[in-house]
Amino acid sequence: MARRKGAILWGVLAVAVLGLVSSRCAPSAPKGAKKGAAVSDVATAAMKVYVAPGDLDEYYLFASGGHSGQIYVYGVPSMRHLSTIPVYTPYPATGYGFDDDSKKMLGDLTWGDAHHPALSETKGDYDGRWLFINDMNARVARIDLRDFKTKQILGPIPNVSGNHGSAFVTPNTEYSMMASRFSIPIPKGTVVGIDKYATEYKGVVTGVKIDPKTGEMSFGWQIVTPPFNWDLGDAGKLASDGWMFWTCYNSERATGKLEVTASQRDRDYIAAVDWRLAEKSAAEGKGTMIGGIRVLDPKAIPGLVYLMPCGKSPHGVDVTPDGKWIVGSGKLQGVTTVFNFEKIQTAIRNKDFTGDEDGIPVLKYESIKDAEVPVGLGPLHTQFGPDGYAYTSLFVDSAIAKWKLGTWEVVDKVPMSYAIGHLCAAHGDTVHPQGKWLVGLNKLSHGRHLSVGPSQPESSQLVDISEEKMKLVLDAFTEPEPHYAQMIRADMLHPIEVYPKEESKHPLAIWDVKDAGLTRNGSKVLVKMVEVRSTITPTDFEVKEGDEVTLAITNIEQTTDMLHGLGLLDYNINIVVDPGETKTVTFKAKKKGVFPYYCTNFCSALHQEMQGYMMVK
Ligand code: RUQ
Ligand code: CUA
Numbered sequence: 001m002a003r004r005k006g007a008i009l010w011g012v013l014a015v016a017v018l019g020l021v022s023s024r025c026a027p028s029a030p031k032g033a034k035k036g037a038a039v040s041d042v043a044t045a046a047m048k049v050y051v052a053p054g055d056l057d058e059y060y061l062f063a064s065g066g067h068s069g070q071i072y073v074y075g076v077p078s079m080r081h082l083s084t085i086p087v088y089t090p091y092p093a094t095g096y097g098f099d100d101d102s103k104k105m106l107g108d109l110t111w112g113d114a115h116h117p118a119l120s121e122t123k124g125d126y127d128g129r130w131l132f133i134n135d136m137n138a139r140v141a142r143i144d145l146r147d148f149k150t151k152q153i154l155g156p157i158p159n160v161s162g163n164h165g166s167a168f169v170t171p172n173t174e175y176s177m178m179a180s181r182f183s184i185p186i187p188k189g190t191v192v193g194i195d196k197y198a199t200e201y202k203g204v205v206t207g208v209k210i211d212p213k214t215g216e217m218s219f220g221w222q223i224v225t226p227p228f229n230w231d232l233g234d235a236g237k238l239a240s241d242g243w244m245f246w247t248c249y250n251s252e253r254a255t256g257k258l259e260v261t262a263s264q265r266d267r268d269y270i271a272a273v274d275w276r277l278a279e280k281s282a283a284e285g286k287g288t289m290i291g292g293i294r295v296l297d298p299k300a301i302p303g304l305v306y307l308m309p310c311g312k313s314p315h316g317v318d319v320t321p322d323g324k325w326i327v328g329s330g331k332l333q334g335v336t337t338v339f340n341f342e343k344i345q346t347a348i349r350n351k352d353f354t355g356d357e358d359g360i361p362v363l364k365y366e367s368i369k370d371a372e373v374p375v376g377l378g379p380l381h382t383q384f385g386p387d388g389y390a391y392t393s394l395f396v397d398s399a400i401a402k403w404k405l406g407t408w409e410v411v412d413k414v415p416m417s418y419a420i421g422h423l424c425a426a427h428g429d430t431v432h433p434q435g436k437w438l439v440g441l442n443k444l445s446h447g448r449h450l451s452v453g454p455s456q457p458e459s460s461q462l463v464d465i466s467e468e469k470m471k472l473v474l475d476a477f478t479e480p481e482p483h484y485a486q487m488i489r490a491d492m493l494h495p496i497e498v499y500p501k502e503e504s505k506h507p508l509a510i511w512d513v514k515d516a517g518l519t520r521n522g523s524k525v526l527v528k529m530v531e532v533r534s535t536i537t538p539t540d541f542e543v544k545e546g547d548e549v550t551l552a553i554t555n556i557e558q559t560t561d562m563l564h565g566l567g568l569l570d571y572n573i574n575i576v577v578d579p580g581e582t583k584t585v586t587f588k589a590k591k592k593g594v595f596p597y598y599c600t601n602f603c604s605a606l607h608q609e610m611q612g613y614m615m616v617k
Contacts, residue, residue, distance in 0.1 A: 045473040048464055051078040059426055059487045061439060062117045062131055063460070066481030069112035071133060071143065076426075076437050076487060079462055079476035087133060087141045087150045088112020095565065095576035096150070099583040100550075105153050109137055115483040116167055116232075120215070124171040124237040124431035128492040130215045132176045134166030140176050140208055141167075142215050145493055147578075154217040158291030159186040159204050165230040165246050167208075171237045171431070175207040175220060175275065179246045183227030187291035198253040201227040204295070205246060207275055221282035222295045223273065223305060226358045227253050229262070230271075232316050232381070237431055238323035240341040242276045245326055247314040251357070263332060267309040267365070269357075270317050270328050272344060277304055299359030306348060307357060309365040311337055311372075316381030316422070320390070320405060321431050325370065329379035329392060335372040336379040336392050338408070343368045371408040375401040380421055381484075383428035385435040385465060391428075393420040393440065400440055400463065402470055414470040416461055418446035424485040425465065434489065438463040438470070441482045449477055458482060497560040499580030506582035508552035513537040525589075529553045531564035531577060534606035536599060542615040547589045551575075554582040565600030568614065576601060589616045 057075025090097025311330020
């Protein structure tokens with residue numbers, strides 16, 4: 001791909017941005033590159049990513065599923081899709097959202113827009129315990145990596161509208177942070193005319209407290225901000241531990257057609273939040289309770305928030321592994337800006353401000369910036385390697401730039417096909433990045449796959465970063481829509497595949513077919529069921545029309561892979577029970593008749609025989 005630069009950058013940029021809309025017929029660079037590639041290059045690339053039958057991948061990649069509300073699990077380097085973890089959306093394949101517990105966890109919302117997975121950390125390194133992920137509906141969820149299951153959904157969090165800047169964790173998983181993309185009058189439910197947007201609408205950033213032992217999340221504190229659109233974040237680490245950074249767009253406080261009205265100023269901001277001070281202030285009872293959460297006003301608490309001017313409409317803000325630099329990428333720019341944490345602290349001490357926004361001091365850009373690195377057009381997000389290199393995705397250029405921290409020279413570029421958003425390197429946002437692999441998460445797949453009609457997949461591309469020159473080695477396709485992903489070394493996770501019988505605590509669990517059967521309490525009916533190859537016990541039961549029926553199903557298998565399902569026809573019931581697990585589902589017996597139920601997971605030669613009947617009289 002030809003490199004576009006020079007004095008007419010803005011003109012080119014405008015054309016390029018427009019071009020994205022109609023670019024489907026433009027030739028894509030890697031295709032051209034492929035034609036000229038020597039066979040040995042292809043063979044070398046194939047060898048690198050080939051995971052022989054029975055062999056295992058080196059890394060897990062956890063990719064957000066966007067508005068599918070899920071998380072996709074891949075193996076790297078094969079890029080094989082291994083599993084889907086449903087989080088904010090019912091998922092019939094695992095029965096998620098159909099049984100009583102997961103239905104309750106989802107509440108009234110049966111979709112979520114999940115953008116940024118965050119692996120739990122200890123001392124700034126992944127610790128393999130939990131995975132957090134945001135939802136635009138002001139929620140954050142925790143997945144336990146012991147069984148890859150969603151265990152908690154917290155929220156909707158008061159006052160937050162559009163939880164985009166989330167679910168970033170602090171270096172010891174003290175908090176999962178969230179920031180509102182949309183500003184609204186708070187508390188939620190208040191209505192103020194859009195003409196008062198600049199003064200009456202508010203953004204908020206929130207610290208969601210995490211219990212260090214159990215991972216249980218609870219409301220921490222919230223900070224009210226001007227009505228900027230908060231975008232992405234990253235927690236400070238090592239040198240900058242205790243601080244949280246968030247980018248915003250629309251510092252113009254504009255409404256209407258934001259693509260025009262919110263791009264007036266040359267700079268937007270990165271907020272630097274002293275989260276330890278927020279924690280302390282909240283503990284001292286400062287701030288006020290709004291909508292059920294403690295809200296701190298930065299005007300009243302000096303030192304809580306500062307604003308760092310950053311290139312127009314920044315997306316990613318990324319802290320280097322040592323915590324000394326904060327990299328902010330203005331997506332309408334040709335450079336990425338590197339801020340120096342030391343200089344930020346000095347500027348704060350010297351009150352080196354150029355003004356304020358609703359009482360929040362604005363730091364002087366020239367005083368806190370170390371470099372503007374000419375990475376290319378439309379820098380979005382940066383990841384790091386183990387050797388002082390940084391990798392920045394370029395949305396407009398549709399490429400990844402590799403550059404050196406400290407010298408700021410751009411040493412390599414690799415084209416992506418097409419329009420890369422986030423990117424993810426192995427442990428690339430921790431204090432110990434591992435290099436090796438980098439995955440570009442592209443926004444458009446641009447016809448590099450068999451046509452599947454207008455609903456096209458997204459694409460991810462695997463880049464080998466183990467050598468000086470980056471090498472694109474594999475195209476992979478995914479369902480919508482991986483915004484961000486994290487990659488963790490496979491040997492750091494030790495998931496169980498069976499729930500051990502001795503850990504079973506479910507009050508309705510039964511482990512012997514003799515205990516299966518129906519008990520009635522007025523119009524409430526409880527049916528305890530056992531599933532084991534190849535019978536569902538009881539094989540039939542009878543209830544009365546209008547009864548409230550609870551099925552409590554225990555899969556008493558203790559063998560890996562021996563899942564059993566329970567599909568109940570015409571009643572919209574679909575449960576999947578893992579080995580050693582108990583699940584309940586409660587419903588009204590509204591329809592009279594005879595309704596078959598059967599095991600939905602192919603489990604044995606006699607799987608087809610695993611069936612029964614519910615009679616509703
Ligand atoms: S998204 S490509 Cu993180 Cu919601 Cu940016
Ligand atoms: Cu049990 Cu099929």
